[in-house]
Amino acid sequence: MPGPNFNFAVYLGGMAVAGPASSYSITTVIGAILASLGIFSPGISIGQDSRWLVAHACTFPSFEWLSIPPPIPILAGGLAGLGW
Numbered sequence: 001m002p003g004p005n006f007n008f009a010v011y012l013g014g015m016a017v018a019g020p021a022s023s024y025s026i027t028t029v030i031g032a033i034l035a036s037l038g039i040f041s042p043g044i045s046i047g048q049d050s051r052w053l054v055a056h057a058c059t060f061p062s063f064e065w066l067s068i069p070p071p072i073p074i075l076a077g078g079l080a081g082l083g084w
Contacts, residue, residue: 009039 013035014028059077063070 006036006039009035013038 010032014032017031017034018028058080059073062068062073062076
């Protein structure tokens with residue numbers, strides 16, 4: 001189920017394409033479709049790459065169980081994903 005970020009991105013995509021005082025509904029729909037593709041495509045491509053899944057799986061336990069500040073495992077997981 002999409003959350004508020006999805007809804008806001010689709011709204012902004014529709015409004016960005018429509019421009020000020022526009023009465024064209026086709027362009028608003030196209031902007032909303034492009035925005036929804038833009039917010040979902042990175043997650044789909046990352047989900048298919050096993051390197052990023054391993055980096056993501058290692059990030060949460062390191063800051064939750066070892067009490068490391070969150071930015072450190074996030075950066076370390078990103079570097080591990082790039083170096084994999």
